[in-house]
Structure formats: C-alpha cells, structure tokens
Amino acid sequence: MKLKLEISHIMRSPHGNLVLEDCSYSFDRGGAYLLMGPNGSGKSTLLRICALLEKQDRGEVTYYAGEQRLQHDISLKRRMTLVLPQVGIFNATVFDNVSYGLKIRGAGRQEIERKTLELLEFAGLAAKKNQRALSLSSGEKQRLGIARALVVAPEMLFLDEPTASIDEANTRLIEEMILGKKKSGMTMIITTHDRLQAERLADQMLLIRDKKLVEG
Numbered sequence: 001m002k003l004k005l006e007i008s009h010i011m012r013s014p015h016g017n018l019v020l021e022d023c024s025y026s027f028d029r030g031g032a033y034l035l036m037g038p039n040g041s042g043k044s045t046l047l048r049i050c051a052l053l054e055k056q057d058r059g060e061v062t063y064y065a066g067e068q069r070l071q072h073d074i075s076l077k078r079r080m081t082l083v084l085p086q087v088g089i090f091n092a093t094v095f096d097n098v099s100y101g102l103k104i105r106g107a108g109r110q111e112i113e114r115k116t117l118e119l120l121e122f123a124g125l126a127a128k129k130n131q132r133a134l135s136l137s138s139g140e141k142q143r144l145g146i147a148r149a150l151v152v153a154p155e156m157l158f159l160d161e162p163t164a165s166i167d168e169a170n171t172r173l174i175e176e177m178i179l180g181k182k183k184s185g186m187t188m189i190i191t192t193h194d195r196l197q198a199e200r201l202a203d204q205m206l207l208i209r210d211k212k213l214v215e216g
C-alpha cells in the first residue's frame, strides 16, 4: 500500500525562534517534490520533521497507507530515509557502506550481494566498491549516501541539498539517479537552492515563504 504523508498546521520554534509558522501539505501523489527557500527559511527543519527525526511544536505529521493512519513506530521509520550531505558514511569499504542497511535488516548473503552491486552500478561506483569510503571525493560520497539510502528501497526519500558544493558532472549523475527513481513511484522531497535543478526534477515545486509552505 502506497505511503502518503500529510502535514497540517506545523509550527516549529526552537528556543523561541519561530522558524515554521503554519505549514500544511499533502504529499499524496508520489514523485519528486522540490523544496526551495532562502538560507534559514526552515527547509532542513521541515525535512527532519517530515522524516520523524524532529518534533514540531504544534500541528500534525500523519502517514497513511491507503486510508489507514500509521503509528510513528520503527516499522514506519524503516520505510523512509533522510540523506544529508556526507553524513553517515563510515570507515569501511564502499561496498560495506552500501550493504549496511540490508545487513541490519537481516537480508541473506546473496540478496545483499545482488542488491548492493545493483545500487553501486546505479550510483556509478561499481569500480570503487573495494575502496575505503572515506577516501572518495565529495561528489562520490554524495552518490554513495544516496545509494546507501536506496538499497533498502525506502518509500519516502528525503534529500537535503543533494548537490550542494558538488561539481557539474556529479550533479548530473545525482540528478539522473533521482530521475531514474521517480519512475519507481517513490515519493521524494528534495531541497535545493538551484531553481533550474528544481525545474528539471520536480513534479511539484514548493517554497517556504514567510514561514509557510506554498506551491511554487
């Protein structure tokens, strides 16, 4: 059953600093939602709230499978991933970094091998599978981060500035990964400062304007 996300009247005010005032939206169609807004407008905050990693001060985050509201438990959290630039990569090979999520979910050896290689191929990292992940370039690390997230086939994928400080060639590769995944019916919420990129990728553009979420 397809996962749907609805946020209503989200307010967030960390340490008395009002960041999000009244954000409501239904992410109910799948595909790529591109979220834009100036520095400090609350994009990352909103992504963390949607990914259930940070709690709003007011309002509701509701996930649905069909009409059924889902508990915010570990099984729901396993259906989504937030990817931050260069975060979460650990000191092991590229292969082990990508396969990690499958291992902790108890996948068998053959499944781990097959899915990891498929994702490494998809991310253009197959030739580097035995290299230490920490020795990758920043563009390669960013592709690795996305491959790590995708290997467990999340239904919701949150990408926070996936191409910030990444060169043009790697930006293209990352955009191709995103476009490739759009077809699979995954829902993606992606932040960017690059309007042209947003136009290339988006099924729906969103903006944070005056602490509120609006269609762009």
Ligand SMILES: Nc1ncnc2c1ncn2[C@@H]1O[C@H](COP(=O)(O)OP(=O)(O)OP(=O)(O)O)[C@@H](O)[C@H]1O
Residues within 6 Å of the ligand: 014, 015, 017, 019, 037, 038, 039, 040, 041, 042, 043, 044, 045, 046
């Ligand atoms: N714990 C906190 N205490 C006070 N203010 C906070 C806290 N966490 C975040 N903020 C503030 O919330 C605002 C929104 O930050 P956020 O990182 O969500 O913005 P952003 O749109 O992602 O910006 P950028 O484009 O620079 O990534 C910022 O002004 C930030 O300083």
Ligand SMILES: [Mg+2]
Residues within 6 Å of the ligand: 043, 044, 045, 160
């Ligand atoms: Mg941010």
